[in-house]
Amino acid sequence: MAAPAAAARRWRARRPRRVHPHRFERLTAQARETPEPAGKLELFTDALDLWRCPALDGLADAPRAARLAELRLAATEDRVDAGLALGHHEQFVAELRELTREHPLRERLTAQLIRALQGSGRSAEALAVFAETRERLADELGADPSPELADAHVAVLRGTPARRLPMPLTGFVGRAELGRLDEALRDARLVTLTGPGGAGKTRLAVEAAARQTGEVCFVELATATEVPHAVLAALGLREQGVLAPGAAPDPLDRLAAGLADRSLLLVLDNCEHVVAEAARLVRRLLGECAGLRVLTTSREAPGLTGETLVPVGALPAGAAALLFTDRVAAVAPGEAPDPGAVAPTCAALDGLGPGHEPGFGGRVRPGGRTGRIGGLRDGVVPL
Numbered sequence: 001m002a003a004p005a006a007a008a009r010r011w012r013a014r015r016p017r018r019v020h021p022h023r024f025e026r027l028t029a030q031a032r033e034t035p036e037p038a039g040k041l042e043l044f045t046d047a048l049d050l051w052r053c054p055a056l057d058g059l060a061d062a063p064r065a066a067r068l069a070e071l072r073l074a075a076t077e078d079r080v081d082a083g084l085a086l087g088h089h090e091q092f093v094a095e096l097r098e099l100t101r102e103h104p105l106r107e108r109l110t111a112q113l114i115r116a117l118q119g120s121g122r123s124a125e126a127l128a129v130f131a132e133t134r135e136r137l138a139d140e141l142g143a144d145p146s147p148e149l150a151d152a153h154v155a156v157l158r159g160t161p162a163r164r165l166p167m168p169l170t171g172f173v174g175r176a177e178l179g180r181l182d183e184a185l186r187d188a189r190l191v192t193l194t195g196p197g198g199a200g201k202t203r204l205a206v207e208a209a210a211r212q213t214g215e216v217c218f219v220e221l222a223t224a225t226e227v228p229h230a231v232l233a234a235l236g237l238r239e240q241g242v243l244a245p246g247a248a249p250d251p252l253d254r255l256a257a258g259l260a261d262r263s264l265l266l267v268l269d270n271c272e273h274v275v276a277e278a279a280r281l282v283r284r285l286l287g288e289c290a291g292l293r294v295l296t297t298s299r300e301a302p303g304l305t306g307e308t309l310v311p312v313g314a315l316p317a318g319a320a321a322l323l324f325t326d327r328v329a330a331v332a333p334g335e336a337p338d339p340g341a342v343a344p345t346c347a348a349l350d351g352l353g354p355g356h357e358p359g360f361g362g363r364v365r366p367g368g369r370t371g372r373i374g375g376l377r378d379g380v381v382p383l
Contacts (some may be wrong), residue, residue: 021068024050028075037085037213044079048072073103080112085213087165089119100129104136107145111152118156126156158258165209165218165267181208181310185265185295188308189286193297195312201297202269204312209295215264222270227277228252231266235259252281256288263291271298279304 024047031043051072076099083092096113103109110133117126130145130153137143145153177193184191185208193201209216217234224230228251235258266285271278279302282294286306296302301309 020050024068024075025071028071028078031075031082032078036211037082038211040082041079041086044075044082047075048079073106077108077112080109080116084112084115084119087119087210089116092116093120093122104133105140107133107137107149111146111149114149114152114156118152123156127153130156165206165216166220177204177310177312178208181205182211184308184310185212185293188306189293190282190302190304190307191293191295191310192301192307193295193310193312194299194301197299199312201312205267205269205295205297209265209267212265215262216267217264218267218269220269221274221278224274226251227268227274227281228255231255231268231281252284255281256285259285259289259292261291262289264289265293265295268294268296271296271302272300275300275302278302 027043027047027050031040031047034040034043080092080096093113093116096109096116099109100106100113110129114126114129117123117129130149133149134145137145144150181191181193181204193205195201206218209218219231219234221227221230232251232255235255268278268282275298278296278298282296282302283304285292286294286304301307
């Protein structure tokens with residue numbers, strides 16, 4: 001009896017792994033109930049990783065296999081939506097091209113491909129995909145594009161930014177303000193991060209915006225002289241002929257018309273030197289654009305009715321030390337800061353807010369673990 005038992009074990013080891021349907025459906029249900037895009041992406045990925053072959057491959061239960069195949073494809077689309085919500089446009093383009101080749105009449109997949117191409121800066125390709133799909137739908141089905149597909153097309157024509165955020169070059173060190181900021185963005189349409197220069201307002205705003213679903217547009221106002229024009233440029237709304245024939249020449253009127261029917265988080269960074277003009281713009285747009293939310297960063301709050309303030313102070317000692325050590329490791333591999341010098345160094349840098357990061361690499365000098373904290377006086381961080 002030993003030989004047949006061994007043969008059975010070898011057969012089980014060689015046969016393709018099949019997904020457990022109940023486990024797959026539990027994971028996908030959990031993913032759909034998860035509010036955060038990052039959590040959704042992880043759970044949908046785990047569910048889809050259970051698949052190693054077509055549904056019930058080789059079995060005669062065709063209706064059940066078709067149902068599972070449809071559930072798998074729907075979960076794939078939901079996973080892509082979560083990834084696009086996080087701004088992962090480029091990494092989904094190749095996968096979506098393959099999926100749309102396999103399912104050329106699946107309009108949701110085509111809309112996702114258009115969004116991924118647009119978010120990757122490939123608007124011409126996105127328009128070509130729409131034109132090809134519209135022709136196929138007309139020829140094969142005698143149908144017009146679905147509202148979802150048409151909306152994706154209009155977004156490309158209008159230059160709508162799917163997720164337009166700066167890409168941080170370093171990791172994010174968690175801080176308590178992020179949780180308060182998440183809550184404020186859920187409950188209020190206007191939120192302002194306030195604090196001194198270098199406290200990390202911009203980095204915190206980018207991190208919070210990346211966690212939001214839907215459209216996000218980041219506008220840098222540090223060098224802006226005309227706030228409405230800066231916002232128009234960031235949104236991709238051209239100066240002429242993009243909103244409607246006969247559109248008003250005033251930039252605020254164009255912004256109000258262009259954002260009237262859109263759901264968008266607008267991030268206005270470094271408002272302090274144009275705070276009055278920024279306040280006028282925000283007041284007007286929030287009053288006329290029901291789907292708009294605004295997050296501003298400024299040393300001075302705009303002071304508008306309904307504004308929620310989230311102060312940004314120095315990092316706690318532990319977080320500052322972690323950030324300091326992490327940045328030292330990045331610019332001086334193999335070196336380690338003097339443990340006794342880390343806390344005084346962070347204190348000397350006012351809690352080492354992320355605003356200190358741009359010039360941080362130039363202030364670190366390898367020199368062994370015997371460096372001196374006094375080196376901060378001449379711009380050198382001890383190692």
